[in-house]
Amino acid sequence: MAPRKGELTEEERQLLTHISQGNIQETRRLLGSKDVRVNCLDEHGMTPLMHAAYKGKVDMCKLLLQHGADVNCNEHEHGYTALMFAGLSGNKEIAWLMLEAGADADVVNSVGRTAAQMAAFVGQHDCVTVINNFFPREKLDYYTKTQGLNKEPKLPSKLAGPLYKVITTTNLHPVKIVFLIKENPLLMEIDALKKCCTVLDLICEKCMKQKDMNEVLAVKMHYISCVMQKCSTFLQDQEDKLDNFIKNLLKGRDPDCFPVFQEKFIRECIRKFPYCEATLLQQLVRSIAPVEIGSDPTAFSILTQAITGQVGFIDADFCTTCGEKGATKRCSVCKLVIYCDQNCQKLHWFTHKKVCKMLKEKREKQEEEAAREKRRQEKLSKKDFFLVEEMKPDEQLAATEGASNSQTDASREAECPPAPSATEGSKESKEASLSSSEQTADASISQTANKSEE
Ligand SMILES: [Zn+2]
Ligand SMILES: [Zn+2]
Numbered sequence: 434m435a436p437r438k439g440e441l442t443e444e445e446r447q448l449l450t451h452i453s454q455g456n457i458q459e460t461r462r463l464l465g466s467k468d469v470r471v472n473c474l475d476e477h478g479m480t481p482l483m484h485a486a487y488k489g490k491v492d493m494c495k496l497l498l499q500h501g502a503d504v505n506c507n508e509h510e511h512g513y514t515a516l517m518f519a520g521l522s523g524n525k526e527i528a529w530l531m532l533e534a535g536a537d538a539d540v541v542n543s544v545g546r547t548a549a550q551m552a553a554f555v556g557q558h559d560c561v562t563v564i565n566n567f568f569p570r571e572k573l574d575y576y577t578k579t580q581g582l583n584k585e586p587k588l589p590s591k592l593a594g595p596l597y598k599v600i601t602t603t604n605l606h607p608v609k610i611v612f613l614i615k616e617n618p619l620l621m622e623i624d625a626l627k628k629c630c631t632v633l634d635l636i637c638e639k640c641m642k643q644k645d646m647n648e649v650l651a652v653k654m655h656y657i658s659c660v661m662q663k664c665s666t667f668l669q670d671q672e673d674k675l676d677n678f679i680k681n682l683l684k685g686r687d688p689d690c691f692p693v694f695q696e697k698f699i700r701e702c703i704r705k706f707p708y709c710e711a712t713l714l715q716q717l718v719r720s721i722a723p724v725e726i727g728s729d730p731t732a733f734s735i736l737t738q739a740i741t742g743q744v745g746f747i748d749a750d751f752c753t754t755c756g757e758k759g760a761t762k763r764c765s766v767c768k769l770v771i772y773c774d775q776n777c778q779k780l781h782w783f784t785h786k787k788v789c790k791m792l793k794e795k796r797e798k799q800e801e802e803a804a805r806e807k808r809r810q811e812k813l814s815k816k817d818f819f820l821v822e823e824m825k826p827d828e829q830l831a832a833t834e835g836a837s838n839s840q841t842d843a844s845r846e847a848e849c850p851p852a853p854s855a856t857e858g859s860k861e862s863k864e865a866s867l868s869s870s871e872q873t874a875d876a877s878i879s880q881t882a883n884k885s886e887e
Pocket of ligand 1: 752753754755756757760772773774777
């Protein structure tokens with residue numbers, strides 16, 4: 434029998450309580466009980482999965498899905514789905530989980546909004562990115578079937594898997610995409626690449642022409658199609674398995690080693706986007722056009738930010754060769770560039786070797802300066818401690834709050850959009866002031882401790 438709204442057993446009520454409290458053990462135990470239906474509905478028509486998604490509890494969502502929770506249940510009084518609740522919670526991992534479990538992103542709530550639109554409305558841009566970038570395998574498999582009068586499908590089914598791997602990447606570095614292509618011998622054929630490009634262009638067109646336009650996905654498909662197109666040209670001209678294309682993409686100019694070919698290539702891909710009226714395209718062009726080649730931000734970072742919502746490329750652990758996140762291997766000489774592994778380092782060395790020594794000297798100089806600055810700061814902060822000590826407790830608090838506020842303002846100015854939502858901002862500054870006043874408390878404690886030792 435299908436569950437009815439508000440008809441909950443005692444155990445089911447307990448289940449909802451444990452979910453909201455994050456008690457995974459009790460939730461697991463109750464899900465094993467015969468008196469608990471995983472898709473039961475509370476009086477608002479919310480399932481346990483919706484509750485877990487809204488509370489942002491990843492493990493709980495996983496557990497419920499394992500127990501057969503219906504990801505597309507649409508009994509909520511305002512037509513909200515679990516994906517919509519995930520979007521509202523701002524937890525992108527949960528949004529991804531729901532989509533992977535087959536959540537329909539095109540469903541609208543009682544006022545006609547999709548999950549992505551709801552997430553955007555509350556400023557949860559990471560979730561918007563996840564939802565907009567998600568591309569279900571069935572939509573690609575569609576092209577592996579013969580349609581209408583065509584004798585054969587647009588995409589041979591053996592190419593669907595390898596192509597799907599390429600289009601679901603969130604790392605859009607051209608070298609990374611070439612890696613993904615090289616990884617699969619099926620894709621290393623001119624004919625195969627051309628078929629993939631045709632399909633990507635068709636998906637791009639569909640994204641732009643459907644009722645719920647998805648410009649993000651359209652730009653992404655177009656961009657990958659451009660890289661594949663270029664790969665087929667290189668395969669045609671040279672028999673080197675795309676090594677020369679990679680070399681071109683990495684080759685740095687004199688004297689700063691900036692990869693000019695790569696920058697120009699990405700800019701050209703964006704410029705070639707066939708739907709001039711697209712807002713996202715205009716936004717990209719506006720951000721890229723005023724930047725001189727060789728300055729920041731690069732076309733790659735602007736594109737990535739638009740498509741994945743990822744910000745902050747500077748000082749992050751991105752591989753210099755392929756843009757993969759989480760790179761840890763440093764060049765042992767200059768210690769300024771990082772790579773995923775030795776393979777990435779080897780590929781980059783032909784151009785990096787020209788600047789490695791110069792970078793090393795630059796780093797050493799910077800380190801010296803930093804050490805000097807640190808000593809100076811230490812001296813200054815000692816002075817500050819005495820000032821804070823002399824104030825009354827009330828004044829002390831006010832002083833720290835003021836300091837933390839100005840700090841958040843400054844960091845907000847430095848960071849570019851997306852602007853944080855009002856609630857996020859106030860939460861952040863509250864936390865910041867909390868931790869900084871705690872720090873002061875600690876500092877004054879240790880200060881007194883030091884004094885008593887003296
Ligand atoms: Zn790499
Ligand atoms: Zn180096």
